[in-house]
Amino acid sequence: MTTLTTYPTQGGDSGGQLANTTTNTINNDYIALGVTATVARGGCRFESITIAGTATVTAATLGLLAYSTLFDGPETLTIYGVKPDQGLFTTVAGNLASLVSTYPTTNTVSWACTLSHSSYTYESVLGIVQELIAQGGWSSGNAI
Numbered sequence: 001m002t003t004l005t006t007y008p009t010q011g012g013d014s015g016g017q018l019a020n021t022t023t024n025t026i027n028n029d030y031i032a033l034g035v036t037a038t039v040a041r042g043g044c045r046f047e048s049i050t051i052a053g054t055a056t057v058t059a060a061t062l063g064l065l066a067y068s069t070l071f072d073g074p075e076t077l078t079i080y081g082v083k084p085d086q087g088l089f090t091t092v093a094g095n096l097a098s099l100v101s102t103y104p105t106t107n108t109v110s111w112a113c114t115l116s117h118s119s120y121t122y123e124s125v126l127g128i129v130q131e132l133i134a135q136g137g138w139s140s141g142n143a144i
Helices: 095-102 126-134
Strands: 014-017 024-026 041-044 061-064 074-079 109-114 121-124
Touching: 014 095, 041 095, 061 109, 109 121
Parallel strands: none
Antiparallel strands: 014 024, 014 041, 061 121, 074 109
16 A cells, blocks of 8 residues: 655645635635634645555545634544646635535535644545546646
């Protein structure tokens, strides 16, 4: 079995859009969603995914650390893929919201998380990764 581990690596590979705004921040080392966010968006883009379109992917996980200095209750986040790859995130107003509403994968993950300062949670994103790789035009080296 081959294991691929990847992280967002360059400017524009991570971004956040606070709730009730169209302002995007990019190139963050964390994604801040806001204190009273009801619908906020954050994103990570992973480059140079070396998986052939003919490969059978049997497991895919995303490691997440959610924390807050003001709130420690449970939260529910929805994880989407974006297809096809739309390039780096930008500061164009509403960029993150439009990516999810215009180009979402049909597979999503509902992540019920408890906010913590030290505990990573690993969620299966297998359906999302399989859908992205199965789309027309996928080739090894593309970004997710």
